[in-house]
Amino acid sequence: MSTAFDKLARPIQKRIRQQGWKELRDIQARATHVLMDGNRDLIVAASTAGGKTEAAFLPLLSQVLDEPSEDSGFDVLYVAPLKALITDQARRLEDICRNTDMPITPWHGDVSSSVKAKATKRPRGVLLITPESLEALFIRRGLEIPRLFGATRAVILDELHSVLDSERGIQMRSLLTRLEIALKRPIRRVGLSATLGDMELAKVYLRPDSPGEVEQIIAEGGAAELQLQLRGYVAGDKDDELLDEARSHHGQLQFNPGRIAQLSDKAAVIATKTGSVRTTTLALALRASGFTVQTHDGFLEVFGKDESPDLINALSGLADGKEVDLFAHSPNLLFEKFHPHLTEELLQRDALSAHLDASGLAELTRSILGRD
Known part of the structure; x- marks a missing residue:
């Protein structure tokens, strides 16, 4: 051989x-x-x-x-x-x-x-x-x-x-x-x-x-050390202040699911089990609430615009059961429903609802905010 x-x-x-x-x-x-x-x-x-x-x-x-x-x-x-x-x-x-x-x-x-x-x-x-x-x-x-x-x-x-x-x-x-x-x-x-x-x-x-x-x-053995890259999106005269705050949170965030490091009133890094159904649902809910969300291996980066609400208030609303349109800012998720080549069988098999957990959204958000 x-x-x-x-x-x-x-x-x-x-x-x-x-x-x-x-x-x-x-x-x-x-x-x-x-x-x-x-x-x-x-x-x-x-x-x-x-x-x-x-x-x-x-x-x-x-x-x-x-x-x-x-x-x-x-x-x-x-x-x-x-x-x-x-x-x-x-x-x-x-x-x-x-x-x-x-x-x-x-x-x-x-x-x-x-x-x-x-x-x-x-x-x-x-x-x-x-x-x-x-x-x-x-x-x-x-x-x-x-x-x-x-x-x-x-x-x-x-x-x-x-x-x-x-x-x-x-x-x-x-x-x-x-x-x-x-x-x-x-x-x-x-x-x-x-x-x-x-x-x-x-x-x-x-x-x-x-x-x-x-x-x-x-690959067998040789587990690698977990490395974190924390990026800051800053503007105006508060650059140094926000960057210092981001660096301070770097050491605090241990990447246990449910931890949050707030960088400003509209920006944070949230430690999650990336790829899980609930995390996907949370990302869509935050996008529908007016935030930009970037998914990484083990955490979400969340950033708001000037017109975005206070992030903690937005999370609190989700924790209290506020309903949001998970598809509001995710047009690609709707594509499969209208593509002419997709049969009803494929639509049922890949039905978007199977990849989301709206019922568990409040529970996940409460754990992030440290609520019982």
Whole structure:
């Protein structure tokens, strides 16, 4: 039986040697065997800097190099929630592909139109894109989707843990369904994630029709230290004061579910079990109440505008059972209800109510506010 390294394309092997790697990591070797010996979907779970990216890309890039498609289109589609992550991954892939002519194309709002025009004129290689930009491609170039993705053999979903049962997650699953409908064939799905507490939930998300067919590779041992990045959105003369306050809260927030660090009367960091049904419901309720909410691994960032209410007052209202329209500022959540390709069966299976818990919203909010 050949080793995982032996299965990789020669240019990839050469670059690995040039980088001084002594061997592939365990999850990289295991993923190489799974991805190159079959066509099943896969979830790779490991801590930050655990080698997840290479575990997916080394074998998939090798397949593209050794077995090039005769069809037009990007060979591999990579979807990530953050522009900065896409930019960073693009640099890493350019280095891995240094000994090849495979184009690496990052695509988001900060990428120039000339780069995008060149990529759409002759689509090939790897496309790295945000869910929002992929949505825009469907809207603006809907008739070109078969040409742009005709050769696509796999889609890689990064930060899978951050989208489970979230607004973005529902949007992303809808996009994958629409892509497969447009191409009239399934596309292999590879999810990259931090270690997940409920792997079965992740499998259902990745391939709702056949979660039992999804392979999983979980890194063994080597648990990483939890790191927190706390960002402040400030304006005017109070910059230093708010930043000092944010730094002081950094040490107080221990990331036990239900903790809140208030940065101002309209901004806070809330420690939650990200990806849970109740957290998703809370995020939608806060958006409907006039706040901007960003979901991260283990916490929510909540920021209000000038016209937004006091955050604690808004949370108190939710704790007291105030009803809000969870769909008020989430148009993407309504998309599935009106998309012509979705059947009644799909709508029932992916019914939005199954991903929300309005009844538990008050209880969650009370725990955040420290009420009994």
